[in-house]
Amino acid sequence: MSEVTIHIEDREGGMHTVQAPTDMNMNIMELCKASELDVEGTCGGMAMCASCHCYVLSEHELSAMSEDEEDMLDQAFFVEENSRLGCQLKINQNFEGLKIKLAPQSA
Numbered sequence: 001m002s003e004v005t006i007h008i009e010d011r012e013g014g015m016h017t018v019q020a021p022t023d024m025n026m027n028i029m030e031l032c033k034a035s036e037l038d039v040e041g042t043c044g045g046m047a048m049c050a051s052c053h054c055y056v057l058s059e060h061e062l063s064a065m066s067e068d069e070e071d072m073l074d075q076a077f078f079v080e081e082n083s084r085l086g087c088q089l090k091i092n093q094n095f096e097g098l099k100i101k102l103a104p105q106s107a
């Protein structure tokens with residue numbers, strides 16, 4: 001099994017460094033839930049809610065944002081230029097050292 005290290009800042013400012021498998025088709029939302037971080041993933045990863053909204057803090061090359069993800073972020077609170085939905089970020093080898101911060105849940 002191949003793994004990458006991902007750094008996650010929770011909503012209270014705590015830092016978590018987690019090992020993430022790259023061979024399980026896992027996404028950032030699932031990784032946060034498996035790491036017992038405060039992420040709901042209400043829609044189950046279908047880009048139909050923003051409960052896994054996060055900010056990408058590092059300069060990693062990510063997959064392009066889908067129209068569904070853009071539409072959902074248009075309705076979310078606290079959206080920034082580096083906002084993404086964790087459920088849409090599939091973990092791969094290029095994520096080594098990725099740094100994210102969980103966005104506030106609501107206004």
